[in-house]
Amino acid sequence: MPRPRSLTSRQLASAALAVIDRDGLTALSMRAVAQELGMSTMGLYRYVQDREDLERLVVERVLSEVDTDLPDSGASWRDQVEVMARRLRDTVGAHPEVIPLTVVHRHHSPAGLRWSETVLAILTTAGMSGERRVIALRALLGYLIGAIQLEHLGPLSGAGTTAITRLPPTDFPLMTATARTAQDMDADREFLGGLRLLLDGLDA
Structure with a gap:
């Protein structure tokens, strides 16, 4: 039986974002994120397929911090x-x-x-x-x-x-x-x- 998942998408995204913020975009890799999470690179593949998956998680993580509520409706x-x-x-x-x-x-x-x-x-x-x-x-x-x-x-x-x-x-x-x-x-x-x-x- 497959092992139960223990990491959320936000945790994965936060780890990838930490790598990018600290070391730059070129440093983003499956290995770097796995190290950030304290797990093996192969273990990370249980959650994402490749670097592109990580990139999408990071983008959603950052953009989710944007306040999308409608501003004051009385303003122009x-x-x-x-x-x-x-x-x-x-x-x-x-x-x-x-x-x-x-x-x-x-x-x-x-x-x-x-x-x-x-x-x-x-x-x-x-x-x-x-x-x-x-x-x-x-x-x-x-x-x-x-x-x-x-x-x-x-x-x-x-x-x-x-x-x-x-x-x-x-x-x-x-x-x-x-x-x-x-x-x-x-x-x-x-x-x-x-x-x-x-x-x-x-x-x-």
Whole structure:
């Protein structure tokens, strides 16, 4: 008879997330997670088939921390969307190495789908439907995914921005000027500024 299972999906996900947070995404493996759990690698195969299964568990583990309750219904739809965007950014941003996995596995995450369901409810209440609602949701997701990746995996500020300011201004006058301005902007201001530009377009 097979041995009874003694680990929950959340325990497996938490162990895999601990490996990623500590050692980076490239360190995620069946062996590393098994060691984190204090078990044999073969024992881990009782619970998951491969690394991809672990990745999906991690994504669900992270996204399950996002508050998907509808924000204050008395607020404008724009303010409600901004609240949802902040919640997603703050939660995913707490685990930067997991960001690439959220892009790949988001469609398999019930928690991620619940976030989208709440946003769609806000957009619907705002009068959006059909193709416009499709475009609005995908535009928001595209912005959030890109902005979170840029903030944590390839920041526009810091060393990269400093390097751009040192380019020959005769060849890159606008890039160097923009980079100098960017040096004085913090991540929150940049993120919210871009989001509000997008919401302006959706509100038009």
